[in-house]
Amino acid sequence: MADPKAPGANPLGRWAVIGTPYLWLLVFFLAPFFIVLKISLSDTTIAQPPYEPLLDLSLGWQGVVDWWSGLDFENYWLLTEDELYWFSYVSSLRIAAISTVLMLLIGYPMAYAMAKAPKGIRPALVMAVILPFWTSLLIRVYAWIGILSPEGLLNAFLLKIGLISEPLYIMNTETAVFIGIVYSYLPFMVLPLYASLEKLDHTLLEAASDLGSPPWKSFWQITVPLSLPGVVAGCFLVFIPAVGEFVIPDLLGGSETLMIGKTLYNEFFSNRDWPVSSAIAVLLLLVLVVPIALYQNVQSREVEAKK
Amino acid sequence: MTSKRFALTLAAVGLALGLGGEAFAQSKEVRVYNWSDYIDEQILKDFEAETGIKVVYDVFDSNEIVETKLLTGKTGYDVVVPTATFLSRQIKAGVFQKLDKSKLPNLTNIWPEIYERIARYDPDNAYSINYMWGTTGIGYNVDKVKKALPDAPLDSWKLVYDPENLKKLKSCGVMLLDSPEDLLPSVMNYLGLKPDLTNVKDVEKAAEHLGKLKPYITKFHSSEYINALANGNICVTVGYSGDIFQAKTRAEEAGKGVNVGYVIPNEGAQLWFDQMAIPADAPNVENAHIFLNYILKPEVAAKASNYVSYANGNLKSQEFLDEAIKTNPAIYPTPEVLGRLYTVSSIEDSKVQRALTRAWTRAKSGR
Known part of the structure; x- marks a missing residue:
């Protein structure tokens, strides 16, 4: 028997640990992706399932050849x-980007205040950020309809205090979509920001202050750079799902709010064109892989730096 | 053709019901997949008591979702209720099985005139029975429309499709069905074109006209108009008859003085049928027939209609209908109006379907 403490002593266990995430990715990401890719190369038809060619293994090798030549x-x-597809992609990216910036502007002060709060109440504040998740997203978005609609709570309140004389038309506009996305995804921005701000070394700020740095300068030169990993993580966590968002623009947006999620839905459900909707999904994935790859890159560099 | 409200919640409830049913997955059950809010629950209880067959009842909120599930196959349902225009295509895709009419003695109760019209989608009525039928017309807030447009042509598509009229109604809110198959034929009808979806040029003309109306339309949506109309958030909509009656009932219950009306325009309106059919891979074919035969009972069909405010294709059921339902010409139109109602063909050419969806997106988004 070899020394059990030596690295690689139990290769089987080691491979199991390394292999599990890969197996996970293979089964739940790569395999479905190849199915989608395969459908995106076929043609629509009235049948069950509604695309052709289908791989018929009973014909043996000839079946594979026939299938392959039909793609x-x-x-x-x-x-x-x-140009509809192009507009949809660009519009989705634009809406997601603007929402991300808004969330950063709102989320950063929130996370900062949480990190600065007395230690005793911090868990309660984190709880308050997570609390909305106890209600289904759909119900919360429906609640916004009740708030924003012309006869809704917001307009009733503003009319009552006399701030406006005509109801505001926010519902079914892009503004409502921004409100919905920012509201729904904000916790995903706040939590990573809080995590990075909370473990910030306060002695650095004290040292800066001792050396005569004004607070805003310390904030800008110490706090912000050190919280950057949180900023990057938060931005990606909200940006990526926001690009593919379907429910919020469908419920709160107007008909001119064009997003790729809606276009994909139309192709799949209205046109029953699984192949074209699969093609859209494959392209959407490519659009998203770029930021994900960037994120990975930033992260791995950080890990390197820490070594 | 009912609502999309709380779509996912209902789907979740349906799922829970479906899963709950696994335990009983033996032979004494029938799995039914119907529109949400579309049956008097008492009917299901009575059926269980009478036959000893357990009903596992799931609901959906759009034909597209049902079609997708059916085309994927192995839904596990024994009875599904698509709209006839969809059913027609699904029959061609091989999704359904022919009914065994020897097991449906209550077919003698049907309304021949309605079934003749359905034969356009289901030749010889071989695959389906009618559950409900209705029209797509105009729902409006009586007081708000009167105020915004004192001499409103309430009996005509001009109310919503004449830009001058719609401009004046904009301030009190306009919603149209987000379903080109149900809405564009009525625009064609207004424009004097044949209200059907076979001619791509006509479809594009109608969509173009709709594009002109776009600035005055609050939203295109296929179910939000029910609540919006009931709450007074909008004053006019083009929607399904029963949904608008539902809005009327809700408005009355809320008691805020919102008065909802429904009209079948004089030019004619689209007639649609929701059909019960048995999937080819249904696990309990025998029980499905027993269920369909039960629905074909006059008292049962009447009970369903009394609850959902839609007409049914069961002639003998009419003597059991509530007076308010039977005598409402917007639910049971007079023979003369019935003659003016038109049906729209099912779309089978994927190019036509693509052109239709594309024209619709262009009308709605300007892109």
């Missing part, structure tokens, strides 16, 4: 022919 990139060409 093509036609659906991707279709996406380039109509």
Whole structure:
């Protein structure tokens, strides 16, 4: 028997530990992705399932050949022919980007205040940020309809105190979509920010202050750079799901709010065109892989730096 | 054709029911998949008591979702209730099985005129029975429309599709169905075109007209108008008859003085049918037939109609209907109005479908 403390002593356990996340990715990400990719290369038809060709293994090798020769990139060409898809992608990215900036502006002071609060009440504050998750997202978005609609709470309140004389039309506009997204995703921004601000070394700020640095300068030169990992994590955590958001724009947005999630829904459900909607999904994934890869890059550099 | 409200919540409830049913997955059950808010629950209880067959009842809120599930296959449902325009295509895709009419003696109760019209979608009525049928017309807030447009043409599509009229109604709120298959034919009808979806040029003309109306439309949505109309958030909508009656009932219950009306315009309106059919891979075919035969009982069909405020295709059921339902010409139109109602063909060409969805998106978003 070899020394059990030596690295790699139990290769089986080691491989199991390393292999588990890969297996997870293979089963729950790669395999579904290849199914989607496969459908995106086929053609729509009235059948069950509504696309062709289908892989018929009972025909043996000939079945595989027939299936393979029926695949093509036609659906991707279709996406380039109509500017609708391009507009939808750009509009989704724009809405997600603006929402992310808004969340950073709101979330940073929140996280900062939480991190500065007395130690005893911090868990309660974290709890308060998480609390909305106890209610379903759908119910919370529906609640916004009740608040924002022309006869809703907000307008009733503003009319009552005399601030406005006509109801504000916020519901079914892009403003409502921003409100919905910012409200729903804000905790995902606040929590990583709080995590990085809370473990900030306060002696650094004291030292800066002793050396005559004004508070705003210390904040800008010490707190902000040190909280950057939290900022990056928060931004990606909210930006990526916001790009593919469907429920919020569907419920709160107007008909001119074009987002890729809605376009994909239309292709899949209204047109019953699984191949084209799969092609949209594959492209959406590519659009999202770029920021995810960037994020990975930043993170791995950080890990390197810490070594 | 009912509501989309709390869509996911209901779906979740449905799921819970479905899972709960696993324990009973033996032979004495029937799994029904119907529109949300579309049956008097007492009917299901009575059926269970009479036959000893347990009903596992799930609900959905859009034809598209049902179609997607059916096309994926192995839904596990024994009875599904799509709208006829969708059913027609699903029959061609091989989703449903032919009914065994020897097991449906109550078919003698049907309303031949309605079934003749349904035969357009389901030749010889081989695959389905009618559950409910209705019209797509105009729902409005009586007082608000009167105020915004004193000489409103309440009996015509002009009320909503004439830009001059709609402009004046904008201030009190306008919602239209977010369903090109149900809305564009009525625009075509207003424009004097044949209200059908086979001619791509006509579809585009109608969508273009709708694009002109866009600035005056608060929202396109297929179910929000029920609450919006009941709360007074909007004053006019184009929607499904029964949904608008539901809004009327809710407005009356709320007691805030919102008075809702429904009208089938004089030019004619779209007639639609929600059909009960049995999937080809249904696990309990026998029980499904027993369920359909039960629904075909005159008293049962009447009970369902009394509850949902839609007409049914069961002629003998009419003697059991509530007076208010039977005598309401917006639910049971006069023979003369019935003659003016039109049906719209099912779309089978994927190019036409794509053109329709695209024209619709363009009308709504300007893109």
